[in-house]
Amino acid sequence: MGIIKRMPSSLADQIAAGEVVERPAAVVKELIENAIDAGASHVSVVTEQGGQKLISVTDNGSGMGGDDLALAFERHATSKIETSKDLAAIKTLGFRGEALPSIASVAKVWARSATGDDQGHEISVEGSKTDGVKPAPPVKGTTVQVKTLFYNTPARRKFLKAPRTEHQHIIEVVRRFALCYPDIAFELTSNGKELFRLPPADLSDRIxxxxxxxxxxxxxxxxxxxxxxxxxxxxxxxxxxxxxxxxxxxxxxxxxxxxxxxxxxxxxxxxxxxxxxxxxxxxxxxxxxxxxxxxxxxxxxxxxxxxxxxxxxxxxxxxxxxxxxxxxxxLPSFDPLPGASSYRGQLEPANGGLAAAIAADTRPIFEPAPGPAGGDAGAQPLPKRSIGDQLEMARPLGDLPERSTAPYNPERIWQVHNKYIFSQVATGIVIIDQHVAHERVLYEAALQAFNGDALPSQTVLFPQVLELPPDDYFRLIDLIPALERLGFRLREFGKDTVIVEGVPTDVAWGREREIITDVIDRTDRRIEGAELFEKMAAAYSCKAAVKAGDPLTLEEMRNVVDRLFATENPYYCPHGRPTVVHMSSTELDRRFERI
Ligand SMILES: Nc1ncnc2c1ncn2[C@@H]1O[C@H](COP(=O)(O)OP(=O)(O)OP(=O)(O)O)[C@@H](O)[C@H]1O
Ligand SMILES: [Mg+2]
Missing domain, CATH: 3.30.230.10 (Ribosomal Protein S5; domain 2)
Structure with a gap:
């Protein structure tokens, strides 16, 4: 006797369902598609336990008569295409006649539907078995309730993520449809909590x-x-x-x-x-x-x-x-706004008198010297150098004297292109990248705050209301204790909203949203402990640091440089980029052919 056997149709259904109904969010997607195909102008989704206990979708679309309601749960039964010609130009979201039978093969399903012209009907389907349709109230539209998803497919159930993760996927599905169909009203309620109530709108308002x-x-x-x-x-x-x-x-x-x-x-x-x-x-x-x-x-x-x-x-x-x-x-202009930042405006701008004097001093050096034939000598290439030579020139400063005392001359410090800080040191000059230097300072301060005393906070003059997408909001709630160690003060304020009442003293006012969203983005919910702190510190320091393009006052430059050299590892930013480049007096002398 042969070894090949026909599968029972219930098993075949479950296997096929694996492709369509991969996770609870896929059920939500199929049911919303059906509602939209039925011309609904209002779709309401209710879920419990990440959709594993309950997914219910109600629409006010065309509805189905009793016969159709029974047929809808049979495989390959669809009202959307009839011939292979239709398959070449599909105008509806559904077309396979697969979704409802697939869902019904792996869950306990109840549906009610009415066309508005006739009485309503309801049906229960469990593991693809049904007792047929029964009369129901004539409420136009359709409700499909899916309970205990994957109750009969333990293998699939095992691979489900925590309800919270599945819940995030569901939010994402509803959000996607809400953006694609702004003229349809959508509601999403999860575990009794209303997450979306979106009236019909134009796309920008829906966004x-x-x-x-x-x-x-x-x-x-x-x-x-x-x-x-x-x-x-x-x-x-x-x-x-x-x-x-x-x-x-x-x-x-x-x-x-x-x-x-x-x-x-x-x-x-x-x-x-x-x-x-x-x-x-x-x-x-x-x-x-x-x-x-x-x-x-x-x-x-x-x-x-x-x-x-x-x-x-x-x-x-x-x-x-x-x-x-x-x-x-x-792009925002780089002109300093008086009082726009907590980091600014304490001393006179560095690029005033001193900077102008330096510019006047140095100008002749950069004027092209006349070439041998009096031609275009400015374009004369510098003598070629070996890579070793070049590395030597650009080598990060390695052997500074004591950490606690500033190794540079605080009187001789300039900002160049609003990007680099130049200063004189005993052995030559150093060039510091202001952004990465500040990033290193903030990074180490943040790590210390996670492991020891929290950083100080400054109260913001105008508390910012942060309204977040629901999934970001939940993530933020998890992160609040850690953010408070950094010096943020956050208060939950109703639906998907927090109020930022305080920011770390190192953070300029107005940057809090950007910093907090980046911290959310860069910290996966699967990581925790030291790894989470390290990721948070990196995201925080990168976003909170002064940027290339920010003009700095003399005092601010000194502050960054002093604190940089007091860090554990002043020469590299958290991403591994150098913070400091050193050029020795000897190298300068060599370049100018003094020696
Ligand atoms: N919410 C609804 N309102 C009205 N009719 C519906 C609704 N949901 C399903 N139906 C009817 O049931 C049929 C079967 O639905 P099902 O989702 O299984 O297949 P489909 O939408 O045709 O194709 P697909 O498998 O690609 O989704 C649909 O073709 C439609 O006629
Ligand atoms: Mg469908």
Whole structure:
């Protein structure tokens, strides 16, 4: 007798369900898709225990009659396509007739539906078995309740993450639909707590409602029609750039898609504005003929295939480039604002008299000396040097005298290009990168604060209200004790909102949002203990440090340099970049051919 046997259909269903219903958030996604396909203008999602105990989705869409309600739970039963011709131009989110039967094979499902013309019906399905439909109240629309997901598939249940993680995935799914369909009202309630209540809105207001009001004023509209493509939506300015790829949304014909090429088109447009490891915010809708794209390539329908993907790439990149064209001119000006920062304004600006005098002193040195033929001698190359020579010239200062006493001459200190601090030391000159130097200072101070006494806090004049996306909010709540050690004072203030009442004395007012979001972004919830502190200290110090471009007063320069040389490891920033470059008097003399 052969060894191959036909599987019972319940087993085949469960295997197939594995592809569609990977985790609770996938159930939420399928049910919302069905609601949208049914023309709903209001979708309400309720979950308990990260969706593992309950997922309930209610819509006010077209509803189903009794026969349809029973058929909806049968495999390959769909109202959305009929022929293979339809498959070539899919206009609905669903088309496989797979979602409901798959969900019902791995959970206990109850559904109620009514078309509005007739009485309502309800049905219970457990492990693909049902007693058929029963009458129910005639409330137009549909509710599907999914209980004890994966109760009969222990293998799948084992791989579920903690309810909190699954909950975050669900929030993300609802957020995605909310952004793609701003004209539909969405509600999300989890464990009895209302997380979203979003009335119909235009996209910019919806972005504000989902991410927090300040997003509303930090986005630039995108609008381009070219050939058969229309690109619309919003891209963020530089204040919304984040340290982790998280807030990037591309919707294609009303469907969220994950496509590396399309994302890279957007990043490409931002290339000269942001650094590596930084991600701009965007919500972009692409509309194109349905025949130009195949959505039937992935079980979760999240990947698509284009007939001509490079064309889409170029049109998208062009649209984003146009939208962000004015960003460079919108960069904050580097002029010091009196009192704008706690770090500024204590002494007269360094680039006043002293700096001017230095400039006058040094100018002749940089004027091109006349060449042998009186020609363009300024372009004369310097004699070639070996790499060893060059390294020697740029070597970080290795053997400074005592740490506690400043090794430099505090009278002879200048800021150059608002980026570097030059100073005279006994053996020559040092050049200090102001940002990385300050970063090192703050990094060590933060680590000490985690291991010993908390850092002092200054009360802010105007407490900042931080409204955060729900998942960031939960993360922040976890991090508050550690942030308080750094000198932040934070108070929970109702739904997804905290008030920043105090900031570390080293932090300029107004930077708190940026610092806190970066700390959230760069600290994964899986890490803890020393590793978490180290990551928090690195994120905090990088964002809180003065930037290249910030003018510093004499006092501020001295403060940074003094504190730098009092650190454990003054010569490298937490990321390993040198903070100090030393050029010896001997090297200078050699270069000027004095010796
Ligand atoms: N909320 C709803 N309102 C009205 N009809 C619905 C709803 N949910 C499901 N249906 C009906 O049930 C059918 C089966 O739904 P199901 O999600 O299983 O498949 P589908 O949406 O057609 O395709 P896919 O598997 O790609 O989601 C749908 O085609 C639709 O006719
Ligand atoms: Mg469906």
């Amino acid at each position: 504000g409602a989902v991410f927090g009001r300040h997003y509303r004023s930090s986005i630039l509209p995108l609008s381009l029609s070219k050939e058969a493509f229309t690109i619309a939506g919003f891209v963020g300015n530089l204040s919304l750039v984040r340290g982790r790829p998280k807030e990037q949304y591309i919707f294609l014909n009303g469907r969220a898609v994950q496509d590396r090429l399309l994302n890279s088109a957007v990043y490409g447009a931002y290339r000269s504005l942001i650094g590596r490891g930084e991600f701009p915010f965007f919500v972009i809708n692409i509309t194109m003929p349905h025949e130009e794209v195949d959505v039937n390539v992935h079980p979760a329908k999240s990947e698509v295939r284009f007939r001509d993907e490079w064309r889409v790439y170029h049109v998208l990149k062009l649209a984003v480039t146009e939208a962000i064209r004015d960003i460079p001119g919108m």
